[in-house]
Amino acid sequence: MKVGLFVTCLVDLMRPSIGFAALRLLEAAGCEVVVPPTQTCCGQPGYNSGDRIAAKTLAKKVLKEFDGCDYIVVPSGSCGGMIRVHYPALFADEPALHETVQRVAERTYELTDFLVNVAKLESVPGRYSGPLTYHDSCSGLRELHVQAQPRALLAKLPGVKLAEMCESSTCCGFGGTFSVKFGDISARMADNKCVHIARTGAGAIVAGDLGCLLNIEGRLRRRGDLQTRVLHIAEVLAGEDGVCK
Amino acid sequence: MSARENILARIGKARGPAAAVDVDDVIRRHPRGPIPPLEKNLARLFGEQATRLASDVVSAATIAEVPDLVARYLGERRLTMQTVCWPGLATLDWRAAGIEAQARAARGEDMVGITGAFAGIAETGTLMLLSGPQTPATVSLLPETHIAVVENARIVATMEDAWDRLRAEYGTPPRAVNFISGPSRTADVEQTVTLGAHGPYRVLIIVVGDARANPA
Amino acid sequence: MQVTAMHFKRKAAENLSNEKLQRALEKLQTKFVNGRAAAIAELPNFDQIRNAAADVRERVINNLDRYLLRFEQEATARGAVVHWAETADDVNRIVADIAVLHGVQRIVKSKSMVSEECGLNDYLESQGLNVLETDLGEYILQLAHEPPSHIVAPVVHKTKEDIADLFVDKHHRPRTTQIAELCREAREVLRPGFLAADMGISGGNFIIAETGSVLIITNEGNGRLSTTLPRVHVAVTGIEKVVPTLEDVTTLLRLLPRSATGQSITNYVSVLTGVKGRDDADGAEHFHIILLDNGRSRLLGTELQPMLRCIRCGACMNHCPVYQNIGGHAYGWVYPGPMGSVLTPSFVGLENALDLPNASTFCGQCAVVCPVKIPLPDLMRHLRNRQVERHLRPWQERAALRVWSWMAQHPALYALSTRVAARLLRLFAGGKKRLSHLPGASGWTEERDMPAPAGRTFRDLYRVGRRA
Numbered sequence: 001m002k003v004g005l006f007v008t009c010l011v012d013l014m015r016p017s018i019g020f021a022a023l024r025l026l027e028a029a030g031c032e033v034v035v036p037p038t039q040t041c042c043g044q045p046g047y048n049s050g051d052r053i054a055a056k057t058l059a060k061k062v063l064k065e066f067d068g069c070d071y072i073v074v075p076s077g078s079c080g081g082m083i084r085v086h087y088p089a090l091f092a093d094e095p096a097l098h099e100t101v102q103r104v105a106e107r108t109y110e111l112t113d114f115l116v117n118v119a120k121l122e123s124v125p126g127r128y129s130g131p132l133t134y135h136d137s138c139s140g141l142r143e144l145h146v147q148a149q150p151r152a153l154l155a156k157l158p159g160v161k162l163a164e165m166c167e168s169s170t171c172c173g174f175g176g177t178f179s180v181k182f183g184d185i186s187a188r189m190a191d192n193k194c195v196h197i198a199r200t201g202a203g204a205i206v207a208g209d210l211g212c213l214l215n216i217e218g219r220l221r222r223r224g225d226l227q228t229r230v231l232h233i234a235e236v237l238a239g240e241d242g243v244c245k
Numbered sequence: 246m247s248a249r250e251n252i253l254a255r256i257g258k259a260r261g262p263a264a265a266v267d268v269d270d271v272i273r274r275h276p277r278g279p280i281p282p283l284e285k286n287l288a289r290l291f292g293e294q295a296t297r298l299a300s301d302v303v304s305a306a307t308i309a310e311v312p313d314l315v316a317r318y319l320g321e322r323r324l325t326m327q328t329v330c331w332p333g334l335a336t337l338d339w340r341a342a343g344i345e346a347q348a349r350a351a352r353g354e355d356m357v358g359i360t361g362a363f364a365g366i367a368e369t370g371t372l373m374l375l376s377g378p379q380t381p382a383t384v385s386l387l388p389e390t391h392i393a394v395v396e397n398a399r400i401v402a403t404m405e406d407a408w409d410r411l412r413a414e415y416g417t418p419p420r421a422v423n424f425i426s427g428p429s430r431t432a433d434v435e436q437t438v439t440l441g442a443h444g445p446y447r448v449l450i451i452v453v454g455d456a457r458a459n460p461a
Numbered sequence: 462m463q464v465t466a467m468h469f470k471r472k473a474a475e476n477l478s479n480e481k482l483q484r485a486l487e488k489l490q491t492k493f494v495n496g497r498a499a500a501i502a503e504l505p506n507f508d509q510i511r512n513a514a515a516d517v518r519e520r521v522i523n524n525l526d527r528y529l530l531r532f533e534q535e536a537t538a539r540g541a542v543v544h545w546a547e548t549a550d551d552v553n554r555i556v557a558d559i560a561v562l563h564g565v566q567r568i569v570k571s572k573s574m575v576s577e578e579c580g581l582n583d584y585l586e587s588q589g590l591n592v593l594e595t596d597l598g599e600y601i602l603q604l605a606h607e608p609p610s611h612i613v614a615p616v617v618h619k620t621k622e623d624i625a626d627l628f629v630d631k632h633h634r635p636r637t638t639q640i641a642e643l644c645r646e647a648r649e650v651l652r653p654g655f656l657a658a659d660m661g662i663s664g665g666n667f668i669i670a671e672t673g674s675v676l677i678i679t680n681e682g683n684g685r686l687s688t689t690l691p692r693v694h695v696a697v698t699g700i701e702k703v704v705p706t707l708e709d710v711t712t713l714l715r716l717l718p719r720s721a722t723g724q725s726i727t728n729y730v731s732v733l734t735g736v737k738g739r740d741d742a743d744g745a746e747h748f749h750i751i752l753l754d755n756g757r758s759r760l761l762g763t764e765l766q767p768m769l770r771c772i773r774c775g776a777c778m779n780h781c782p783v784y785q786n787i788g789g790h791a792y793g794w795v796y797p798g799p800m801g802s803v804l805t806p807s808f809v810g811l812e813n814a815l816d817l818p819n820a821s822t823f824c825g826q827c828a829v830v831c832p833v834k835i836p837l838p839d840l841m842r843h844l845r846n847r848q849v850e851r852h853l854r855p856w857q858e859r860a861a862l863r864v865w866s867w868m869a870q871h872p873a874l875y876a877l878s879t880r881v882a883a884r885l886l887r888l889f890a891g892g893k894k895r896l897s898h899l900p901g902a903s904g905w906t907e908e909r910d911m912p913a914p915a916g917r918t919f920r921d922l923y924r925v926g927r928r929a
Contacts, residue, residue: 247545248545248551248754249545252545252700252752252754253526253529256526256529256700256761257526258762259758259761259762259763260524260525260761265527266520266523266527268524268528268531268705271705271706272531272670272671272705272706275671275705275708275709276708277708277711277712278510278513278709278712278715279509279712280506281503281505281510281715282505282506294725298725298728350742353652353656369725371726376741376743377740377741377742378740378741379742382685382743383690383743386682386685386686403711404711404714405711408711417539417672417734418672418674418734419738420734420736420737420741421688421689421732421734421744422731422734423685423729423731424726425728426726426727426728427728428728429681429682429728429729430680431597431598431680431681432492432614432680433596433614433615433616434597434621434624434640434644435485435620435640436488436489436492436614437640439644441641441648442644442680442681442682442683443595443648443651443682443683443686444681444685444686444728444729
């Protein structure tokens with residue numbers, strides 16, 4: 001199956017290792033992976049800020065770039081949700097595009113959801129060992145029903161000990177531009193998350209969205225915690241260099 | 246144009262071409278929504294739910310046993326034996342049990358009120374009381390202690406069942422239908438539930454009659 | 462009630478550093494979130510009931526005028542007088558006129574959010590009438606001259622010490638901080654008020670078209686007392702509160718208390734129909750029902766219509782991580798949390814509550830717990846759309862978005878800019894690999910570092926054949 005990898009603008013700019021980890025996992029699952037070279041942004045910043053026009057322009061670009069793939073896989077519940085759940089709503093007033101939007105949306109999957117439910121990946125290349133805890137990113141959880149999948153994949157790593165935190169599905173406070181516009185509230189929400197992470201005693205916090213991870217890591221370090229590792233689920237599962245105990 | 250006309254006009258305009266509903270038909274049929282599965286032993290369920298909501302629940306085989314049960318309840322708690330009651334209960338032998346029961350509406354200073362009930366609702370352990378000439382609402386509301394006598398045969402499963410009974414026996418609702426689920430309470434102070442707000446501090450429910458009498 | 466939603470950011474900041482409030486909010490969260498979860502778990506067919514509840518509300522709203530007319534017909538046939546009010550001022554005027562009509566001097570009130578919308582108490586007092594709030598929380602607010610901070614638990618922001626201080630000041634009794642004693646004291650102080658009142662004002666949790674009834678739920682009993690003892694009863698509620706039948710209201714009652722406080726049912730549910738009959742032992746001789754619009758009808762036929770389904774349970778704010786951290790007063794009007802973020806701009810004007818629909822991460826938990834399936838994040842997004850359409854956003858924001866959008870449409874330029882940005886940010890971060898200052902993003906860096914990027918973009922690395 002031909003899988004189009006949508007790396008997301010955050011991964012592209014801030015942490016390419018996540019993109020390469022996703023690539024490695026998809027290839028381990030036997031997929032033929034293409035990475036459309038002109039991809040940039042899914043349009044969510046504009047969409048959530050109320051600028052539908054800007055959002056639509058970028059969404060149309062995504063549709064063009066990824067229509068033709070059997071599947072579109074995204075290492076992010078947030079961007080995945082944007083394409084799968086919100087593109088149909090975004091283009092509700094353009095019936096001419098319904099078919100295309102429907103097709104692309106239906107074929108779009110968050111990474112762990114794809115690996116478990118479509119590719120049915122049996123084993124993962126990673127070698128992480130030690131206690132870690134998992135944060136359920138909001139869009140992944142509530143828009144794409146991603147909750148059991150990352151845990152099922154983590155269970156395939158014999159060295160991993162998953163210590164669930166209290167309120168693992170409470171928002172970390174990122175929310176895109178919210179993190180800057182309402183920085184004090186956002187930081188407090190991140191702080192609450194850090195407290196819950198600390199209580200698990202885990203050496204690492206893992207999640208499926210880089211936005212959450214940057215937010216959590218930012219607050220951890222400012223709190224003086226330079227120890228707790230902050231990792232994307234793809235990195236843990238793929239066993240990229242430097243990401244094993 | 247009056248406010249009424251303006252508001253109705255705005256609503257009508259906004260509705261647009263959506264299918265008009267036949268209000269009369271909906272109301273005539275009054276279909277029920279989904280109901281949670283409930284056990285068949287309604288009296289048992291009623292007792293369990295009412296107890297959960299801090300009512301005290303006892304049974305009596307016949308209505309004649311009620312005055313003694315009341316006397317025991319009040320005596321155990323060192324409460325006054327001076328009560329007010331619904332006229333329909335005045336003929337019980339209160340005197341023999343050492344209780345004074347005046348058949349009238351309650352006043353601010355009355356401490357114990359004894360009522361009957363139109364029905365009991367097993368799903369939530371709730372009493373259903375109807376207002377009327379013989380059923381003053383103040384008796385279940387003003388005193389610190391409310392004692393309610395409910396027939397086992399009138400314990401129904403759900404509020405839906407209770408409405409059907411009301412329709413069958415009365416047609417339309419009386420001025421007030423009061424559903425009572427335990428002593429009055431508040432949690433306004435530090436989210437701490439405190440029993441006894443403006444209404445009674447305690448509720449005793451006496452279920453009278455045989456379980457088998459309940460058609461369920 | 463006066464609108465202070467334009468001060469959202471400042472008040473939110475104050476509340477974040479208010480230790481006492483933070484502890485109170487923690488308690489609220491634990492009680493209400495856990496309470497709801499336990500109560501919902503008791504309903505094996507909860508999803509089915511929730512779908513049915515949403516259906517009931519949606520059907521009514523699509524036929525609001527027809528059901529309101531039927532309600533008016535039934536209520537009037539039973540001796541009630543139905544009034545229609547377009548604005549808050551209309552409500553106030555109507556209530557005052559009713560008071561004059563019936564020679565009323567002393568009024569007791571049970572909880573009504575609609576009356577808060579109208580500022581009814583203040584108006585009545587300006588007309589020389591004596592109004593006593595009887596819901597314990599509302600009574601405390603009345604003494605403190607404060608607005609509620611939650612629609613179900615209005616004084617969640619107060620400790621028992623705060624309340625003890627208030628009571629000592631107003632009741633002149635020995636100070637106590639025992640919760641049971643405080644409640645007993647309130648009961649004793651308020652009881653004479655009930656007995657002496659000429660008029661009781663209540664809200665209406667629902668009004669029932671089938672029977673022309675007003676349904677009120679309370680735990681304290683003040684709702685019953687306010688509507689049974691005085692000779693005049695005035696019920697004020699919103700036009701959207703109508704429900705077709707007794708069965709429909711029962712479906713909603715299965716979910717409202719569970720969603721609000723975790724109770725299977727509120728202590729008292731009163732269904733009030735018409736006036737005292739000739740032989741009745743008690744009840745009001747005069748029953749006035751006021752139906753308020755105040756902007757509700759203008760939501761019909763718009764993308765915001767689903768907001769009218771709301772049954773005022775408060776679950777959304779109980780589960781909202783933003784509300785949980787800043788409390789209700791920051792929202793600056795009657796309705797806080799997610800529902801307030803939709804209702805306030807809708808009722809008081811978009812431009813007077815710009816921050817409210819934006820102060821959300823769209824985590825979606827509110828929509829998950831709403832018993833009538835209101836898509837709250839979608840509604841907040843619509844309001845954000847409207848702000849952009851009406852040019853109410855700061856020009857810097859719009860410019861930044863336009864620049865981003867434009868760049869993202871031009872891949873070559875985008876690739877170059879991100880390559881440069883990645884390298885520069887990495888450089889500035891130095892050995893620490895994180896930045897503690899970011900121009901234009903002080904909202905982030907005030908209390909958080911920004912982890913440094915890797916230094917090369919994915920696109921760049923992939924292009925040159927690197928795999929990791």
